[in-house]
Amino acid sequence: MNRDGNAGNLRLVSGKGKSTERPEAPFDALAFVQSLTATLEFDAVLQRLQEQLHTLLQHSGWIFYTDGDDQSWSGGEDDRHRIEYGLSYNGATMGSLILMRGRRFSDAEQQQIEALLGLAAPALHNAHRFRRLMSNLESDELTGLGNRRAFEIQGAKWLADCRRQDRPLSVLAIDLDHFKRINDDYGHAVGDELLRRVADTLRAATRQSDLLVRMGGEEFLAVLPGADLACAMECAERIRTAIANIRATATADDASALQSEGMVKVTASIGVASVGRSTTLQALYQKADEALYAAKQSGRNRVLAGN
Numbered sequence: 001m002n003r004d005g006n007a008g009n010l011r012l013v014s015g016k017g018k019s020t021e022r023p024e025a026p027f028d029a030l031a032f033v034q035s036l037t038a039t040l041e042f043d044a045v046l047q048r049l050q051e052q053l054h055t056l057l058q059h060s061g062w063i064f065y066t067d068g069d070d071q072s073w074s075g076g077e078d079d080r081h082r083i084e085y086g087l088s089y090n091g092a093t094m095g096s097l098i099l100m101r102g103r104r105f106s107d108a109e110q111q112q113i114e115a116l117l118g119l120a121a122p123a124l125h126n127a128h129r130f131r132r133l134m135s136n137l138e139s140d141e142l143t144g145l146g147n148r149r150a151f152e153i154q155g156a157k158w159l160a161d162c163r164r165q166d167r168p169l170s171v172l173a174i175d176l177d178h179f180k181r182i183n184d185d186y187g188h189a190v191g192d193e194l195l196r197r198v199a200d201t202l203r204a205a206t207r208q209s210d211l212l213v214r215m216g217g218e219e220f221l222a223v224l225p226g227a228d229l230a231c232a233m234e235c236a237e238r239i240r241t242a243i244a245n246i247r248a249t250a251t252a253d254d255a256s257a258l259q260s261e262g263m264v265k266v267t268a269s270i271g272v273a274s275v276g277r278s279t280t281l282q283a284l285y286q287k288a289d290e291a292l293y294a295a296k297q298s299g300r301n302r303v304l305a306g307n
Contacts, residue, residue: 027056029119036123042131046073049120056112059101066095066128081105085117089125140214142192143199151213151221156281158211158225163275170232172222173271173288174202174239177300179218186250186264193248194266201242206235221285229274229305236270236303243268244301267301 035048050062061076079100087094097117099105105113138150146154155171162169176198183191195218202212202222211223222239224232247263271291273284291306298304 027052032116033119033123036120037126040127040130042124042127043073045120045123045127049116049124050075052116053099053113056116057099057101057105057109059099061100063098063100064095067093076100083110083113085113087117087121087124089121092125094124094128143196143214145199145202145220146211146213148213148215150211151215151223151285152281154211155213155223158223159275159279159281159284162225167226168228168231168274169284170224170227170229170272170274171284171288172224172232172236172239173273173285173292174220174222174236174268175270175292175296176218176243177267177269177296179266182264182266190248190250190264194246194264197246197248198243198266198268201246202239205239205242221288227274229272232272232274233303233305236272240268240270240301240303269295269300270303271295271306272303273306 032048032052036045039045046064053059053062059076060079061074063072063074065072077100079102081102081104082098082100083105084096084098086096099113138146138153140147159169161167176194179191179194182194195214198220199212199214202220206212206222206224209225211221211225213221213223215221222235224235227235244265244267247265250264269292271288271294273287273291275284279287287306291304295302295304
């Protein structure tokens, strides 16, 4: 979109069907822009835009997806007619917006959509940049998982959501056994490769809705919204078994401290804790960590639940 906020760079990708006109609803452009710029939360800006679009169009459903990081937001239901816009601002691409409903979007409505998106473009751009900045701050560089900040911020939100909805939530505290010995014997290159493979294993063993975190070193966390203790124990055992099957190749070039060549393997001890009536996020983490310590003390490479 242009610097002045006009929708000149909006690209109409598709729009098919028979045109049906409907009268314009009264619209306060200043109040709309002020409501968008009142927050930097991308979800809130997008929701406010969708509310205004629905007032204008009465559409059945919508999808917004970003370019580059495969993130998407949606609402409502799919329908027979859809129209799609590629959104950009000052040369920066933000993503694409799809609107759906049972009848065709008229030429007049398309002009109104473009005008509305033009007004929303600066706020969407700022919120989109803020979201990506926060995502980078909450990401572990080596593994691509979340970091401690992600656990503290997102974990707290998810715990509050589960309490409000009266749903269970569990935390897995995962620590690789004797990992310092692997770094000492085979070098940090092999250690880093194992950490990346553990991260991939966690992704494969959990749901997209779960939060995966590298707390630091060889310690990981998995936050499982909607999972009670029994489900969390099953997930933890699945993770433990999968980690025990990981192998990394070590050669004499990996480190000067190398003692032997061949396949390097690793195991993990896991502590599990579930939300109690008065549990805080920190208390839940501590409970899982205590169970992890007990698993280490009882022989390692095992899963234990917190009391």
